[in-house]
Amino acid sequence: MSVYKLTYLNVPALAEPIRFLLSYLEIDFEDIRYESEEWPTVKTKIPLPFGKIPVLEIDGKMLNQSTAICRYLSKKAGLAGSDEWESLLIDITVDNFNDFRQTFRTYILDVTAKESKPEKYKTFINEIIPFYMNRFENTVGENNGYFVNGKLSWADIYFVAIIDFFSYVGKVDLLEDRPNLQALKKKILEIPQIKSWITKRPAFSYEVTSDN
């Protein structure tokens, strides 16, 4: 049996979709977590392939890139599309989330960590967030409650695993007034393996700084 070790900070963020998918697959994994303060020191002692986390070690092989890892696990779970076209639509959806994440991150760092920028924050709240979130909401509305082709895929799990942390960091409820996404979240969190993961996952606290 393969041995899985996941290394990340003690936050959901980029590691949480991996944790959700490993849980979905009922794969035991070592969930190694560091606090933000200790990470700069610990980092120098771990042979990270490209200097970044999360990394998932499978049988001693150190893998970076959380999206690629999620796609790999999703294939094992039968959640990566039933043909190449469907896989394409799922991949596009996940990369759209990642674009939102990048944009979100840039704004959050600007808004909270540097000098106060009320104009930027207004753009963030009134333009960036609705631009992406309304598209996500509509897509789920048009696809029978899921992101792609009216059935569960890793795009759904990825989104639900990561979105609450965005809300937390941005101090804004991204699912407010978006009933399709709320219903999707509810469905995903009711999957027994995910539900069980949520019950046992550790608590965290997190402060945004320009270093993380």
Add this chain to the structure above:
Amino acid sequence: MSVYKLTYLNVPALAEPIRFLLSYLEIDFEDIRYESEEWPTVKTKIPLPFGKIPVLEIDGKMLNQSTAICRYLSKKAGLAGSDEWESLLIDITVDNFNDFRQTFRTYILDVTAKESKPEKYKTFINEIIPFYMNRFENTVGENNGYFVNGKLSWADIYFVAIIDFFSYVGKVDLLEDRPNLQALKKKILEIPQIKSWITKRPAFSYEVTSDN
């Protein structure tokens, strides 16, 4: 037969891996190109799924996300890995390029488009570029002249299609003193369908501004 229309600026950049792969597959495509100056106006008239280009239209369906599109085309070309593990390694490699691209872009915009920042430029040249490029060089050295498992994959084509534009924009030869990557580039450009594409692709000129 499916109809393919690719929309982008008149530059290689993110569209070029798609153009390389369509050419490799000998798929005819309409190569729609706009100059940077006209794009802001044109943009409002095209129903872009997430406001960004490139987009590839296949039989009327408008697709964004260049990496996802490349993966889809690569499966058709038999270049996406012979098993799930190999596909994972290819996906990780491509996402590492994309991380480099993001970092590169941030630095280039900082360095050329805003006030002069000599310290940042020094970090960019002396730290960021070697950090990524030396890893790429070594990986190809360790894998018999390719990025993954000693054989041609879409990671190789993606890299070669995009890297010259990075060098052009950064005004630095990223392959200098990196013989493994130089040899890889040579091999890819000698593939008959790619060679034929290179011969016929249009010339371009490009100025970096903070808008693009």
